[in-house]
Amino acid sequence: MQMGKLKALVPMVLVYVILLVIGLTVPGMWQPVVYFMFYVALGQAFNIFLGLTGYVDFGYVAFLGLGAYGMAIALQNFAHLGLVAIPIGIVLAVIMSVLLSMAVGAVALRLRGAYFAIATIGVNEGFRFLLVGTKLWGGSEGIVLSGFMRKAFGREIANYLSTFVSDLLLFLVAFLAALTTVVILNKKMGYALLALREDEDAARVMGINVTKYKIMAFITSAAFAGLIGAIAWTLKLTYVFPEDVFNIHYTVEAIVIVMLGGAGTLIGPMIGGLIYGVLKYYLSVIFPGVQLLILAPLLIVTIVAFPEGVAGYLIKKTRNSKLAEYLR
Amino acid sequence: MVGDHLVSNLFYGALLGSVYGVATMGLSMIFGVLRIVNVGHGSFVMVGAFTAFWLFTLYSIAPILSIPVALIFGIALGFVIFQAVMKKLVDAPELSTLLATFAIGVFIEETAKFIWGSDYVGFSWDIGTLYLGSITVPYTKILAFVASTIIAGLLYLWFTKTKLGKAIKAVVEDRDGAAVCGIDVNRIFTLSFALGIGVTVMSGVLVTLFVPVGINVYMGADYTLRAFVIAVLGGLGSPWGAFIAGFLFGLFENGSYTLLGMIPGVEPFALTRFVAFVFLLVILLVKPTGLFGGEE
Numbered sequence: 001m002q003m004g005k006l007k008a009l010v011p012m013v014l015v016y017v018i019l020l021v022i023g024l025t026v027p028g029m030w031q032p033v034v035y036f037m038f039y040v041a042l043g044q045a046f047n048i049f050l051g052l053t054g055y056v057d058f059g060y061v062a063f064l065g066l067g068a069y070g071m072a073i074a075l076q077n078f079a080h081l082g083l084v085a086i087p088i089g090i091v092l093a094v095i096m097s098v099l100l101s102m103a104v105g106a107v108a109l110r111l112r113g114a115y116f117a118i119a120t121i122g123v124n125e126g127f128r129f130l131l132v133g134t135k136l137w138g139g140s141e142g143i144v145l146s147g148f149m150r151k152a153f154g155r156e157i158a159n160y161l162s163t164f165v166s167d168l169l170l171f172l173v174a175f176l177a178a179l180t181t182v183v184i185l186n187k188k189m190g191y192a193l194l195a196l197r198e199d200e201d202a203a204r205v206m207g208i209n210v211t212k213y214k215i216m217a218f219i220t221s222a223a224f225a226g227l228i229g230a231i232a233w234t235l236k237l238t239y240v241f242p243e244d245v246f247n248i249h250y251t252v253e254a255i256v257i258v259m260l261g262g263a264g265t266l267i268g269p270m271i272g273g274l275i276y277g278v279l280k281y282y283l284s285v286i287f288p289g290v291q292l293l294i295l296a297p298l299l300i301v302t303i304v305a306f307p308e309g310v311a312g313y314l315i316k317k318t319r320n321s322k323l324a325e326y327l328r
Numbered sequence: 329m330v331g332d333h334l335v336s337n338l339f340y341g342a343l344l345g346s347v348y349g350v351a352t353m354g355l356s357m358i359f360g361v362l363r364i365v366n367v368g369h370g371s372f373v374m375v376g377a378f379t380a381f382w383l384f385t386l387y388s389i390a391p392i393l394s395i396p397v398a399l400i401f402g403i404a405l406g407f408v409i410f411q412a413v414m415k416k417l418v419d420a421p422e423l424s425t426l427l428a429t430f431a432i433g434v435f436i437e438e439t440a441k442f443i444w445g446s447d448y449v450g451f452s453w454d455i456g457t458l459y460l461g462s463i464t465v466p467y468t469k470i471l472a473f474v475a476s477t478i479i480a481g482l483l484y485l486w487f488t489k490t491k492l493g494k495a496i497k498a499v500v501e502d503r504d505g506a507a508v509c510g511i512d513v514n515r516i517f518t519l520s521f522a523l524g525i526g527v528t529v530m531s532g533v534l535v536t537l538f539v540p541v542g543i544n545v546y547m548g549a550d551y552t553l554r555a556f557v558i559a560v561l562g563g564l565g566s567p568w569g570a571f572i573a574g575f576l577f578g579l580f581e582n583g584s585y586t587l588l589g590m591i592p593g594v595e596p597f598a599l600t601r602f603v604a605f606v607f608l609l610v611i612l613l614v615k616p617t618g619l620f621g622g623e624e
Contacts, residue, residue, distance in 0.1 A: 056426055058367075058426070108612075110613070111613075114363075114365045115564070115612055115616050117426060118556050118608070119608070119612045122556075122557075122605040122609050126602050126605030126608075129598045129599065129601040129602035130598075130602045132595055132598035133602050134599065135593065135595065139595065140595070252427070252430050255426070256427065263423070292434055293439065296431045296432070296435035297431075299427070300413055300428055300432065303417070303428045304413060304428070
């Protein structure tokens with residue numbers, strides 16, 4: 001891969017830095033900025049699978065949920081080792097979501113279109129009901145960690161972890177997901193996935209091992225989801241409830257962000273994540289309680305008017321220019 | 329003891345299953361004709377439930393009489409939604425239609441919440457109880473069963489005997505072919521979508537006969553997921569398959585609930601749902617066209 005391709009990340013990093021600076025210097029802006037960043041990270045992570053393959057994983061939140069549980073279990077069992085518990089939690093979160101994605105991928109990726117979407121909803125809901133039904137990992141009562149963390153790390157460090165550290169790690173995860181997207185896009189895998197998205201059967205006939213690349217993208221995307229769940233949910237909120245972490249709304253939000261920004265593009269998820277995060281945050285501040293009532297029609301208008309998302313629309317408008325070249 | 333319990337639960341399951349069947353027929357119909365998976369399906373069931381609730385509490389209209397009202401209201405609602413949004417998305421990629429139907433579902437739920445609030449409400453329509461040995465069933469549930477069966481039967485007749493019904497079948501078989509034969513495909517799409525939503529809203533009325541105090545603006549999510557399982561079970565796109573699969577699902581849900589309840593230390597209700605989803609995945613893998621579906 002040419003180093004030149006990495007230049008595509010420069011404007012993105014600039015945006016991250018600007019957001020960080022705003023968050024740190026403007027009073028009261030840190031929480032909103034982190035809130036926007038959560039959606040950027042979610043979009044970047046999901047784009048690796050949905051954007052690049054065109055498959056709609058309607059159960060994507062299962063990977064975030066499992067990652068959240070990975071971190072929770074690690075904190076519950078290894079908090080006595082001190083801060084080592086956090087990296088253990090991160091590793092465990094990734095391992096757990098990757099294992100689930102391998103199982104799901106091997107099975108569900110044989111299906112296409114609506115069948116794939118329904119099967120993946122089944123995985124997410126099935127998993128949630130399994131946890132509640134067998135009372136595994138606390139069942140419907142979930143895992144509450146604030147006491148544990150305060151006892152193990154001390155009050156101040158525990159607070160610091162669930163505020164500043166988890167937020168900064170989220171920035172890092174969003175960046176790493178974008179970096180991974182650039183790398184994939186410029187490798188054989190990226191071209192294979194592009195061919196797959198356009199016409200899976202044709203790609204297969206041309207001798208591309210579509211199954212392999214599909215599963216690779218699926219696992220990569222799931223690993224990032226696990227990271228986000230571990231960092232932005234468990235570490236930040238210090239509790240995990242199955243009803244929350246397997247909530248299908250997050251999957252839909254991820255789809256919305258990717259679509260809003262432009263599926264399969266590098267910059268799309270960031271644009272989509274920012275637009276969505278900003279809209280949702282300020283709508284809930286200005287019109288508490290009815291934000292969804294406003295957001296839903298906006299979404300419908302976007303789907304109908306800009307089916308290719310903001311980045312897709314810009315590419316179309318600025319065809320053959322440098323900007324289009326970059327956005328792609 | 330357990331045997332009696334199981335028998336009466338299975339009986340209930342069959343009655344409830346017929347309502348599940350009707351609640352899924354609209355989903356299957358819309359998928360069959362337009363190839364659109366309506367992710368906001370459950371919100372239309374909710375609209376039907378509220379229709380019955382309001383007609384009963386405000387005007388003392390028996391739910392069984394609310395059925396045609398709900399059907400007409402649902403058809404109108406479906407027509408408006410199709411003309412305003414779905415028309416432009418008929419040929420759009422899956423992603424767009426999944427998302428659009430989800431957004432429509434959210435919009436309907438939030439509008440309902442704006443109007444009715446988010447509390448659980450309910451009503452009870454009591455017209456006596458039937459005693460059958462160890463089984464006792466309120467007549468309302470039997471009526472719901474009879475109504476479901478009649479609705480399914482009428483739809484079947486409409487599809488097989490009327491010109492319009494046959495035209496829909498032709499569009500399902502081959503869109504382009506049907507268009508060449510002079511069928512106005514766009515009209516068929518509008519009609520199928522509106523009718524699919526109409527049947528779904530109508531099923532919401534029947535649902536209220538089983539959940540006396542379970543009417544809530546967010547009640548739809550459960551029915552969306554159940555409808556997916558049932559629709560796949562019956563072969564996505566086949567309304568008859570959906571009706572029969574609804575029965576099976578009702579029996580399965582109530583039967584497994586009774587059996588799982590005997591295992592100590594588990595929550596049988598949640599586990600029943602887990603088993604249902606495992607079932608769904610197995611069917612998708614072994615025979616994605618459903619138990620009654622033909623080859624794709």
